[in-house]
Amino acid sequence: MRNILNDTLPELTAWMTEELGEPRFRAAQVxxxxxxxGARDFSEMTDVSKACRTRLAExxxxxxxxxxxxxxxxxxxxKFxxxxxxxxxxxxxxxxxxxxEGNRRWTQCLSSQxxxxxxxxxxxxxDMGFERNLTHGEILGQILVARAHLGDNRPDWPILRNLVFMGxxxxxxxxxxxxxALESLNNDRGLNFSPxxxxxxxxxxxxxxxxxGESGLAYLAVxxxxxxxxxxxxxxxxxxxxPLPELLKALAAYPLKTRERITFEYLLLGGVNDGPEQAHQLAKLVSETVRGKLNLIVYNPAEGSPYEAPDEARVLAFEKILWNHNITAIIRKSKGQDIKAACGQLKAANKTLNT
Ligand code: SF4
Structure with missing residues (x-):
């Protein structure tokens, strides 16, 4: 049976008009x-005719x-x-x-596979390897779950403001x-998230x-x-x-909107990529090629990881070198470390235990 979370609005409209004989506006209502x-059952759709709701449920x-x-x-x-x-x-x-200004908001980190x-x-x-791609409904369903959770548990703080595909x-x-999924997110009759x-x-x-890039449906982080x-x-x-030079060449040609910049993520791994020489190399690389800014993420070792957290003094020195080169660089401490929700720690632990 069709899971209609997997349909974009044009797909739902085509199916409902062609297969169910419904007028186009009915699909927009659904x-x-x-x-x-956040309806989870067709019976909730009270402004849709009863006959249509019955056909949908069948x-x-x-x-x-x-x-x-x-x-x-x-x-x-x-973390869910x-x-x-x-x-x-x-x-x-x-x-x-x-x-x-003290406005509270949430950012959701979404998985795509x-x-x-x-x-x-x-x-x-x-470490898990690849199992499969997520569908349109599974990608956007993550938002439905999170929004419902906020509505039930955080009425004081319900706003889901930003989405990042970094899960x-x-x-x-x-x-x-x-x-x-990005097209559906941008639809003002749907979840209505601006790019x-x-x-x-x-x-x-x-x-x-x-x-x-050509779609203009989201900002880019690399x-x-x-x-x-x-x-x-x-x-x-x-x-x-x-190869890095080719990646940077492609990014230099990436279509950016006015004032848009590419965000570069740089995970600082202790003693591996966090030295002053690497900071100078990085500054040169970014400033010479692309309109970009840098997020410096302090690594938090997962169990059994071959890497260590960087030394705090080295992190600060690394950031300083970038600023001295006029590169916007911001140190981001990964949140949620005690529940293994930090950058690079997502693993679907229950599943892994079973395999
Ligand atoms: S950081 Fe993890 S999830 Fe992202 S591309 Fe690499 S292996 Fe995949």
């Missing part, structure tokens, strides 16, 4: 019930990801382990923040479903980068993590198959 009002379902566990960190970060219909499990994380094929050496998801998986390796509030993070995949091809090949061997 769409709004699903994505704006031919389609609304299947949300199932919440397996919810863990809340001391800092408020909330979600079960898909076929038993696959993924994680998604809500990260709290406050802006300068079950596991990941890229095998970056610092990443727990990479499990490499989004550009699931390009079709990620692009369809400025969505960031897609990639480790640098050639195929799909241009398509994402996981760099090393200033030289040689070091990158050690830390991220599969991503580095696309």
């Amino acid at each position: 769409w709004q019930w699903i994505w704006q009002k 031919t389609a379902r609304i299947v949300w990801p199932e919440v397996v566990t919810v863990q809340e960190s001391r800092d408020g970060t909330t 382990l979600l079960g898909m219909e076929d038993g696959a499990q993924i994680e998604t994380v809500l990260i709290p923040s406050e802006d300068r 079950v596991g990941c094929a890229m095998g970056c050496t610092f990443c727990s998801t990479g 499990m998986g490499e989004p550009l390796l699931n390009l079709g479903n990620v692009m369809r 400025r509030r969505i960031t897609v993070s990639t480790c640098g995949i050639e195929k799909g980068l241009r398509e994402l 996981s760099l993590h090393a200033p030289t091809q040689e070091l990158r090949a050690r830390i991220m061997p599969k991503a580095a198959r696309w």
